[in-house]
Amino acid sequence: MSSPRKRTIRLVVCLAIAVVLASGLIYTSFAASDPALSPSQLLRTGHAGQIYQLTGTVVQHSVRNRAGGVLDFRLADRSGGGRSIVVAYTGSVPSAFAPTRELIVTGQVRGGRFLAQPNSMITKCPSKYTAAPAGE
């Protein structure tokens, strides 16, 4: 079992299996991934029908409850600049959801709005909301 020839064969087989598995992993990750964009990037480059992961900050005074349990709000870039987009969201809303908070939501652009997938909203853990140092 432990002759050098057998050890070499075993190593080659193991490496071949690892390469095949890793190739599958790499292929599926690219095939199953959704582009992650900021609101201004989405407005600039987004295509209707494509699923995106949108990351941004909830704009102050933009949150509205609509009929049918739809929550509307505007999402702007985390950096504060750029344009904002209206997000229409249904499903459970995390406690940390609030104006000026950062969140991540998955969905697609339709009619100039971002239609979020139900229950796709995740909000940032509030323990980590540290203000930017002065001058930055």
Added chain:
Amino acid sequence: MAFAGRIALVVALAVTLYGIGASLYGARRGRRDWVDSGRRSVYALVVILTVAMAILEAAFLRSDFSYNTVANTSSTTTPFLYRAAALWSSQEGSLLLWVWLLSIWASVAIRMTRNRLRDVVPYATSVLLGFGAFFTMLLVFFDSPFTQTHPAPVDGAGLEPLLRNPSMLIHPPMLYSGYTFFTIPFAFAVGALIVRRVDAEWIRVTRRFALASWLFLGIGILLGAHWSYYDLGWGGYWGWDAVENAALMPWLISTAFLHSVMIQERRGMLKVWNASLVLGASTLAIVGTFLVRSGVLSSIHAFGASTLGVPFVILIGAMVAGSVYLVISRRAVLRSEHALDSLVSREAVFLLNNIVLVGLCFVIFWGTFFPLISKAATGTSATVAAPWFDRYTVPLALALVFLSGVGPLIAWRRATLANAIRNFTLPLAAAALMAILAFTVVPLHSSPTTVVLFCGAAFAVSGIGQEFWRGWRARIASAHESAPVALLAMIRRNRRRYGGYIAHVGITVVLVGVAASSAFQHEQTVTMGVGQSVHVGAYTERYVAATGTVDSDPNHTGATLTLGAVLRVTRGGHYVTTLTPSDGFYPAAGVMPGAAVSSLIGGQTAVSEVALDSSPRRDLWAAITPPEGQLPESKLVSRADRIDPTNIPGSDQVAIAYRLLRAISAYYRHHPPPVTFTLLASPLVMWIWIGGLIVLGGGLVAIWPAPSALRRRAHARSAAIVAQELGRA
């Protein structure tokens, strides 16, 4: 006192730099006195950092808002215990906690090895102090917790209400302890590789610390999952978030190490593998800390604005480069002493278990860093979602459950057919029985993955039960002890083995809970008025009344106003339980005389307090979605704000504000608006937490020194005393 805190940090940095120099000089020149001096630097570091921690903690407890960090994360209305825990809610406070814990564990390790591994310890001391120097430098030059503002604000911003949970007291220290414990095996591995002493001795010395890091990190991860499930209103215990993954990766690698290290101890094999695992686990622990503080990935946990990314990249780069250099340059001495005798052996199963664990870690690493990988490859950042993770992690987790059952049963070196029949008959029968039950009595067949996992769990747990039973019977027969005494004696005499078995059972129970609650959870998000009801799985939940309380604070979190709902839950017409989810509203910055009513309740977003009826069979979970982060009866609040309390003579202004709040809460109780509920009915969730407790128990059994080790230590101490006395005489 802030000045004293700043001085303490500067002195701590100086001590770490001195200790590194003294240890290295002593090691190179063979000067024991310098090595001892380096070791004493570690003890000095604990004392100095304890002073710094005490100064900062005292500032939090006495609400000294001249400290920026206190003003940003605490307030006079923050309950006492949460004021204490607010220290680690800020970046600078958490860094101080990190380095303080590091200094404590490092001093314990250095103390325990003061008479062992004399050639390795100076280098290990240098590495540990190097970590200390890095984090102290961050506190001195980048993000000091002792920065002040004059004049001090009257009140602070308060601890974020979502963090006002008992988990805040223990979850971060547990995670940080896990991370900091990793530095000890790392430091000793580096020391052992530098001096080319790669026998099993450094592993024996640091194994307990590796186990402690595994245990603390694992419990920290589970506490985080519990917090997320129970309190934050996220309705789930795992989200494949980058920072969650960052904690899981070193835990997986250390799990692999704890298994493969047995092969090195017994057979002198897998030395390169073990060294790589230790170095990799520690590097991944620092990567986790980096991810939280760099903002490099979009994560629900990442700090909003941090300047610490570059220093962490430098540290990680140094760790990776140093580790690779050491392993490659020492490959000749790391050669295995034996080869694998058979693929049907415990060594082979442990190796397979290691490959699965490392594969699992690689999958999670790839998915976590995919935004950066895709950006580098295609120019566009992209993410993979939970289904992608599940596609790979579920089969790998299933394989791990089966391997955790096979490992304890199969023979070392080479298993025989007789060994297989003797050890595997009962576990295979248990797995077959579970399969029959899954398709007949328990309705699991709609989720084949869950069926496979339950069968694997039955296989693993019955195999371990069989091992306990055999050992127990043998002990009773050989020592003629009563059954309970024999059981305890058996575990005491082989804590590592039986502690490991108990931990295996715990992990299996956790996975059973995860599989069942993921596959068979029922969820409803629905807006209801009083009197309306909804079906959640087999349960009917009826909104029977609204609740509103002022300053009685039913959840003890410092909320000034709590609005909630009463849900009556029935099953088949029979009463099951009553759930009372609520939203807590918090003051902006303390409760100050003359403040508007809105400032008493508008400081932060309303925070959902989940209602939970938990049993071993199922959890009923309910949360109210905070209505846009605002009080629903905002017109009433606006009207109350327009009342000037100074125009009401003879009354305390704060009392008037509270009276207005009580009027608002009474109005809410009597005129409740429709409320949006999130309702879950999940089976077997409680077993995730019970499994965690079993793992904790197993870990503690394994980590506790064996009686023989204690005896050895006592003998050594008495021998030293006798020698000392003889010397005097």
